[in-house]
Amino acid sequence: MTASPWALFRASVTLEATTLRGNRAFVILTAVAAVSFLVMVSLFGLTGSYAPVAVINNDGGPLADRLIEALDAAHHSFALKFMPLADAEAALLSGRLVGILTIPEGFSRDVAAGKTVPIDIRIDNVNIDLTHDVQRALPAAIVKFGRDQKFPGATARMVEHDVMREDPGYIPYLVVSALALDAMVIAGILGAMATAREWERRTVKLLRLSPASPGILLAGKLTVAGTVAAVALGLALLVIVFVYRVVPIAPWSTVFALLACVVIFTSLGAWLGVVLKRTLAAVPLLFGLAMPLYIDSGALEPTRFDGEAIWMAAHLSPVYYAVGVLEWAFGAGRDLHPGGRVDPRTAGEGRVSMSRDRGDAL
Amino acid sequence: MHSSNVPALAARYWAAILIASLLGTTTGDFVAKTLKLGVAGALLPLGVLLALVLILERRGSVASEVYYWVAVIIARTAATTLGDFVSDDLKLGFGWGSGVVAVGFALAFLVSRLRRARPSAAPSPDLAGAAKSLPPTTTGYWVLIVIASTLGATVGDFLAESLKLGVGLASLLLGAALALVWAFEGRARTSNDVRYWIAIIVTTAVGTTMGDLLTGKEGLNLGFRWGAASLTFLLVVVLRRMGRQHAGDFSQHPTISAAWGMAVNDVAVWLRSPAAIAASLLPALGMGVLVAMLTASVGRQPVALVVEGQGKHSARMARILLGDEDAYIMKKMSAADAEKAFGEQRVAAMIVVPENFDWAVYRSDGMVDLYLNNINIDIADDLRRAVTRSVAEFDAPQLGLLGELHGPSVGILLPNVYRVAVAEHDLRDTNVSFLQYQVIPIIVLIAISIGTLGTALLTARDFERSTVKMLVLSPAGRAALVVGRLLGGSLLTVVLIAPLVLLGFLTHGLPFCEEEAELHMPQWAVMLVSGPCGWQLPPVRWTHGVALVALLVAVTLMTVGLGTLLGIVLRDLRVVTMTALNAAAYLFFLGGGFTMVAFLPHWLQVASRFVPTSYAIEGLRQALFYPDLRGVGHDLLVLTGCAALSIVLASATLTRVWRRA
Structure with a gap:
């Protein structure tokens, strides 16, 4: 007697579900990993700006205060700290400050008298990225200060036209793309475990000897793995919506994109499990691959900024397309996505053209 | 040498040879740098001294390891002089010098092996299943000791000086290598010449860097007198106190x-x-x-520069923007190409110096347009800061790179329209x-x-x-x-x-x-x-x-x-x-x-x-x-x-x- 395909499928699902119930700790840890990635990219997002700089105000006059206000407003550059010089020096020499800025005594008086006054900045140039940020932010703050005080003599200025009306928040921007990373790791690991386990427990021989169709059995196993992955991703999605307050502008597209990610990555994971035959090998490989693929997916910036070669390479990774769709669905980049196109003629009005082919990502 | 005058190849031997090597480095530096005898002036008396010790050992009636250790120290002292000769006098440097000495050692080792392979050569003590022992301490052995020590000296100097690791770090790294070599030697149950000579070379390399660390200004700065005295004392203590058990043989210590x-x-x-x-x-x-x-992402971003103005002010503004190479990967393009590149997201921003820029500058209203893809706030802020600074440089040159390098920080202050200048002082020489x-x-x-x-x-x-x-x-x-x-x-x-x-x-x-x-x-x-x-x-x-x-x-x-x-x-x-x-x-x-x-x-x-x-x-x-x-x-x-x-x-x-x- 031969079981019907549906009965076989159900039996496979039941068996896989029972096995996963026996591996509850592993499944829970996989879901924890999903939230962990969100936390990690958030931590990274917190680090891109606001260099801690101590201000020693030896003047205390009104113009010194205005300069401090200009520093505070200089493109999210400085986290100004007010502390005694000795504390500031100790903090600078132990890497807790990027710099110490000293406004000299008599600053307000001399500036009001039309003199140019040097402000002293001691920079810990241990990290070139931060050093450059500070070096460039200071003139920006000084220009703002000079313009606010309406000092005469300036002949040129910059006029900015942004593609977005408002700068997208960095963390919301990052966490949306982290969902694609989650999908890859969670669905990939569960898919890999579903297949690799057959070799680990040496049950693959039984499967080979069985008259049942391996396709149906595999479908049953992967359905369970995919469902668990979808639930874990759903958890991550809820965290994004209710904790980070980032709500998708296209909810159904978001759900569809995530489900597509689950299907794709569960299948890829299953293939990896068959190739490696060990969950222990597949898990770190997925973790190891996830990070470079994530960053080459346009998660931090349009991939093409990094050069044509990296952009072309990105097209080989499904994560690239997943990030593109999710960013579009969340509106994190409004209409911008890695394969997108912007119209400079509308820049400054906070609009971008949708004239590009979106098929690249969709 | 008589076997009774030769130490056993055990932990005690390796500890003592490290100290002897340190002592030899110290005396070698003293001979070369303080006495300034030159190569010939140093090697001749040292060679005579070594020969004298070996002759005394052969004729002596009292068994003592003192002969062996004195000979090692003399050989190591000569090796320091030889190392300096190869790297400095022959102008080979430490890298090539090490290579030449390594070849010399390999040849000498092969000759020594061939000689020992002849029936007349003395049989290795290991053949009889004896405990681990040194290779036969014939004249060839002492030649090899001198060459191996020279090689150790040049390798040590190569790491410390040519690779600029400094004697401290080189000592640490070589120390780790020595621990590994000793571990292998300790685990081995029989003697092996290749293993022995590798251990000797690594030991002398450690001796070179650690010796400099002890006596040199980069380290404890003990000087020759204190360095030599303390090392001699330490050598005596080790030789007298340490037991004669075999290195790495833990059979007497079941727990270890x-x-x-x-x-x-x-x-x-x-x-x-x-x-x-x-x-x-x-x-x-x-x-x-x-x-x-x-790193590639947070660094410079691709930016298109469009210069539509034709006058001298437009040209100057373009020069300022193009000059800030740390801030952008900037390409000058036509307006159409720049728009295309911006549209396809090949550039993060488009900077336009407009056609009327020169005329506007005369009216104190020159404007530089920044079209910014602000999808990533971090990159967008970087570009805002950079372009603001470049444009500010137009009226206040010292607010740019010029001011960073040669401005108020070195006492040169030029007045500027914003009335504030920056005196930058970096904590370190290089970023x-x-x-x-x-x-x-x-x-x-x-x-x-x-x-x-x-x-x-x-x-x-x-x-x-x-x-x-x-x-x-x-x-x-x-x-x-x-x-x-x-x-x-x-x-x-x-x-x-x-x-x-x-x-x-x-x-x-x-x-x-x-x-x-x-x-x-x-x-x-x-x-x-x-x-x-x-x-x-x-x-x-x-x-x-x-x-x-x-x-x-x-x-x-x-x-x-x-x-x-x-x-x-x-x-x-x-x-x-x-x-x-x-x-x-x-x-x-x-x-x-x-x-x-x-x-x-x-x-x-x-x-x-x-x-x-x-x-x-x-x-x-x-x-x-x-x-x-x-x-x-x-x-x-x-x-x-x-x-x-x-x-x-x-x-x-x-x-x-x-x-x-």
Whole structure:
């Protein structure tokens, strides 16, 4: 007697579900990993700006205060700290400050008298990225200060036209793309475990000897793995919506994109499990691959900024397309996505053209 | 030499030969630098002295090792002079000098082997199954000792001076190599000439750098008199006090033997398991790739420059913008091309100097348009700052690079329309690149991954495969097995981390890693060969080197203890893997893996104080990048406390569960 395909499928699902119930700790840890990635990219997002700089105000006059206000407003550059010089020096020499800025005594008086006054900045140039940020932010703050005080003599200025009306928040921007990373790791690991386990427990021989169709059995196993992955991703999605307050502008597209990610990555994971035959090998490989693929997916910036070669390479990774769709669905980049196109003629009005082919990502 | 005058090849011998080598380096430097006898003036009396000692030994009636040790010191003194001759007088430098001496040694060694292979040559004591002994101490042996010592001297100087590691760090690295060589020698049950001479070369190399460390200004600065006196005293103490047991023969110490056996077995098991290796290394390597790519992302952004104005002011503004090469990868384009590039997101921004710019400047209303793709606020802010600064330079040249380098910081102040100038003072001479800065957290992440995951997998494996029962039934005491497990995990971590750190320092010796180096090869080849340059670590003083090693050892012990605990508690390889990977990720990020902890919000700064890796990363950055070791003591104390706690807990738990197994 031969079981019907549906009965076989159900039996496979039941068996896989029972096995996963026996591996509850592993499944829970996989879901924890999903939230962990969100936390990690958030931590990274917190680090891109606001260099801690101590201000020693030896003047205390009104113009010194205005300069401090200009520093505070200089493109999210400085986290100004007010502390005694000795504390500031100790903090600078132990890497807790990027710099110490000293406004000299008599600053307000001399500036009001039309003199140019040097402000002293001691920079810990241990990290070139931060050093450059500070070096460039200071003139920006000084220009703002000079313009606010309406000092005469300036002949040129910059006029900015942004593609977005408002700068997208960095963390919301990052966490949306982290969902694609989650999908890859969670669905990939569960898919890999579903297949690799057959070799680990040496049950693959039984499967080979069985008259049942391996396709149906595999479908049953992967359905369970995919469902668990979808639930874990759903958890991550809820965290994004209710904790980070980032709500998708296209909810159904978001759900569809995530489900597509689950299907794709569960299948890829299953293939990896068959190739490696060990969950222990597949898990770190997925973790190891996830990070470079994530960053080459346009998660931090349009991939093409990094050069044509990296952009072309990105097209080989499904994560690239997943990030593109999710960013579009969340509106994190409004209409911008890695394969997108912007119209400079509308820049400054906070609009971008949708004239590009979106098929690249969709 | 009579066999009664030759020391046994045991731990005592290796300790004594290291000290003799240190002493020989000190006397060699004294002969060369203080007495200034020159090569001939030094080698002749030293050769005569050596011959005299050997003749006296042959004719002497009282058996004594003194002859041997005096001869070693004289040979080592001559070797220091010879090393200087090869590298300085022959102008070969330490690198080529080492190569030439190595070839000379290989030839001399071959000749010596061929001579010994003849029937008339004296048989090796090992053939009769005797205990380990030195090669026959014939004239050829002493020639080899001199050449091997010369090679050790040039290699030591090559590491310390040519590779600019400094004598402290070179001593540490060579010390680690020596420990490895001694470990192999100690485990061996029979003598082997090749192994012996490798050990001699490494020992003399350590002697060279450590000798300089003891007597030179870069180290303890003891000078010849105090250095020689203290080393002679130490040599006498070692020779008189240390027993004559064989090196590495632990048969008289069953506990040490069992612990060592367990550790070696753990390392062998781990090395035979590709999945475990992958589990430990791949996530960390992935993070390394991520950081490398991030470096490209956070650096300069592609920007299109469109200059529509035709006058001199437009041209000057364009020059200023194009001159700031640190800020942008700027390409001058036509308006149409720039729009296309901006539209296709090939450039992050488009800067336009408009047609009427010159006319507007005369009216004090010149405008430079910045069309900005502000999808990523971090990049957008970088560009805003950079363009603002470039435009400000137009009216206030000192607000740009000119002011940074030759402005108010050196007392030259030009008036500007914004009435504020910047006097910049950098803490260090050279900037540290973002990638260099991130090398430390990656090293810590690798240490966490290997230490935690490696030990956890080894421990869990014993439970999963029931091999724990065999361990319990073995005659070795539990304490020895526990120590062995922890030692095995530590060895694994150290063996994998040490070459990575070494690579970081050695890249300074690669000529193509220098900034001004131009490679005439395809782009892909340039990327391939210059890849390791990104791992570059700055040379440090020996005190900083010691701090670096101490911090890494503390991290290793802490993670090994943690891994053992995880293995005991979870006992399932898959669960162990997932838990360890999650834990490693949190330890990395909350420890300041991607930034300075000081950049995080206050509540996260407080949270990170409870994450031991934050002390490791902070301490290692301080030791590597800062002039003093401010705060490193505190960091080390916390890490050592955590390491002690995790080791004690792991030991106690492991002992308990093995008792119950």
